[in-house]
Amino acid sequence: MDEQINYIDSGFLFGDQLFYPVAILLISSILAYFLYRNIIAPLYYFQRLGIPSPKQTPFFGHVLNINRDGFQHTYLNYTKQMGPVYGLMFGRVPEMVISDLDMVKEITVKRFNQFINRAELINLPKESPFYDGLLRLRDHQWKRVRGLLVPTFSGAKMRQIITIMNNISQGLVDRLLQKCQQDGQIDIWQAYGQVTMQIILAIAFGVESHGHNGSDNLTKSARRITGVATRLIVLVPLFPSFIVRLLLTLRGKGRDDATFLRDTAMKVIESRRAHGLSSRKDLLQLMIDAGDNGKLTDTEVIAQSIVFLIAGYETTSNALAFTSYLLALNPDIQDKLIKEIDEKCPDENAIDYDTISNLTYLDMVLDEAMRIYPPAFRFNREASEDITINNIFIPKGMTVTIPIIAIHHDPKLWPNPDKFDPERFSAKAKAERNPYSYMPFGVGPRACIGMRLAVIEAKLILIRTLQQVRFTVVKETPIPLKFRGGVVTSPKNGIRLGLTSRNV
Ligand code: HEM
Numbered sequence: 275m276d277e278q279i280n281y282i283d284s285g286f287l288f289g290d291q292l293f294y295p296v297a298i299l300l301i302s303s304i305l306a307y308f309l310y311r312n313i314i315a316p317l318y319y320f321q322r323l324g325i326p327s328p329k330q331t332p333f334f335g336h337v338l339n340i341n342r343d344g345f346q347h348t349y350l351n352y353t354k355q356m357g358p359v360y361g362l363m364f365g366r367v368p369e370m371v372i373s374d375l376d377m378v379k380e381i382t383v384k385r386f387n388q389f390i391n392r393a394e395l396i397n398l399p400k401e402s403p404f405y406d407g408l409l410r411l412r413d414h415q416w417k418r419v420r421g422l423l424v425p426t427f428s429g430a431k432m433r434q435i436i437t438i439m440n441n442i443s444q445g446l447v448d449r450l451l452q453k454c455q456q457d458g459q460i461d462i463w464q465a466y467g468q469v470t471m472q473i474i475l476a477i478a479f480g481v482e483s484h485g486h487n488g489s490d491n492l493t494k495s496a497r498r499i500t501g502v503a504t505r506l507i508v509l510v511p512l513f514p515s516f517i518v519r520l521l522l523t524l525r526g527k528g529r530d531d532a533t534f535l536r537d538t539a540m541k542v543i544e545s546r547r548a549h550g551l552s553s554r555k556d557l558l559q560l561m562i563d564a565g566d567n568g569k570l571t572d573t574e575v576i577a578q579s580i581v582f583l584i585a586g587y588e589t590t591s592n593a594l595a596f597t598s599y600l601l602a603l604n605p606d607i608q609d610k611l612i613k614e615i616d617e618k619c620p621d622e623n624a625i626d627y628d629t630i631s632n633l634t635y636l637d638m639v640l641d642e643a644m645r646i647y648p649p650a651f652r653f654n655r656e657a658s659e660d661i662t663i664n665n666i667f668i669p670k671g672m673t674v675t676i677p678i679i680a681i682h683h684d685p686k687l688w689p690n691p692d693k694f695d696p697e698r699f700s701a702k703a704k705a706e707r708n709p710y711s712y713m714p715f716g717v718g719p720r721a722c723i724g725m726r727l728a729v730i731e732a733k734l735i736l737i738r739t740l741q742q743v744r745f746t747v748v749k750e751t752p753i754p755l756k757f758r759g760g761v762v763t764s765p766k767n768g769i770r771l772g773l774t775s776r777n778v
Contacts, residue, residue, distance in 0.1 A: 335363025343755025
């Protein structure tokens with residue numbers, strides 16, 4: 275019996291001897307691998323490529339350095355410190371930031387075929403309403419859809435849309451005049467946000483949203499969707515994509531909002547099909563027409579409507595708010611602009627595409643405002659293969675970010691870059707400058723498809739506004755402007771401006 279016990283004991287002993295050391299070795303190897311992959315390797319990633327990279331925090335990389343005073347400052351400051359090519363780490367996701375203009379040209383235009391796609395932060399499920407949208411589409415699918423949609427943004431098509439935009443902007447003008455009679459102040463950022471939201475819902479969803487206070491469900495859903503899309507995305511690279519998808523699923527609201535928007539657009543499409551071709555030539559109808567005969571499915575059309583809302587609403591309203599802010603701070607420039615509007619566009623009922631295009635000083639003012647405060651402060655491309663440009667090796671799959679904000683504030687390209695000076699955009703000054711030094715809408719075949727629409731919309735709203743009111747600085751006006759985090763440049767707490775009516 276004793277012998278047996280000894281045998282069993284020694285058996286256990288023998289098992290322990292192997293089990294524990296093996297288990298410990300296994301666990302420590304897994305830990306070591308986890309440590310190496312997530313903490314050590316990212317620290318030396320760019321060093322191995324021979325590219326400078328600012329000091330980073332283990333595991334987080336450079337994520338902890340963003341968002342303190344707006345994401346755009348991260349790119350602005352790092353580019354000043356690190357130069358035209360450097361690397362950032364978002365968790366374990368590397369990103370090369372390139373502001374060298376020759377390289378930007380190579381990436382966005384000359385070697386476009388090796389940089390067709392944007393970096394994909396999350397693997398969206400096929401059923402996501404964003405899946406088929408231009409922002410995410412890749413390779414030949416993107417080429418097919420973009421090719422079909424480009425004509426819907428032509429000058430001729432924009433002429434038809436202007437009437438819808440002009441009618442909607444009347445609500446804004448009424449509100450501004452009312453405010454002049456009351457306290458003579460307004461949060462102009464919020465006011466423009468309402469009107470640009472109404473416009474995008476009207477032209478991309480075919481739905482007139484009622485109530486200037488934005489209380490209707492459609493506006494609420496659209497606001498929440500753009501809010502989630504532009505803010506949450508900053509944190510995405512920190513987590514594995516399945517966790518992000520889980521978080522988004524748990525945040526059911528976002529999904530419900532997207533479904534609500536999708537269903538609304540679907541109902542409009544079905545109703546238009548049932549009643550024959552619509553005479554209302556909004557973006558939705560132009561897309562339905564462009565996709566006829568099976569070239570675009572209804573799902574693809576709706577995905578674009580949702581993407582236009584996300585890409586086009588806040589960017590346009592921010593561009594308007596920043597321009598008005600800069601005009602309030604620079605009354606001489608505002609006077610000169612008002613003079614041009616009074617001379618070339620005195621009648622609010624006779625604003626058409628040609629009149630708008632004829633206001634050269636307005637063009638210069640808007641361009642300069644988007645230089646100082648580019649509503650989209652960066653864009654990216656993904657390398658589809660290993661590639662060397664100007665002796666810099668860019669590995670396959672690398673996200674290459676072009677920091678618009680840093681290029682727009684480079685003192686070598688823009689002397690005294692913080693000064694608001696529309697003369698920088700005179701025809702002569704423009705002709706003398708490298709065209710890649712200004713890119714608020716991105717560059718190359720994948721640049722913003724909505725640029726013409728955005729510019730016409732912003733100019734129309736500025737004309738209608740400045741025909742009636744003048745902007746001033748009040749004690750609540752934020753000087754300097756503060757920004758909030760997110761993927762577009764947005765003011766932190768709105769922009770309060772004074773208003774005086776021009777009719778008194
Ligand atoms: C002032 C307003 C706007 C600004 C500053 C802006 C800026 C940008 C930028 C920088 C990009 C990335 C370009 C690139 O990767 O090279 C972009 C892409 C895009 N924008 Fe805009 N945008 C504005 C308004 C609009 C509007 C009104 C729409 C639609 C109605 C729109 C739709 C899009 C779409 C769909 C893309 C993706 C294009 C593609 O991948 O093919 N944007 N925008």
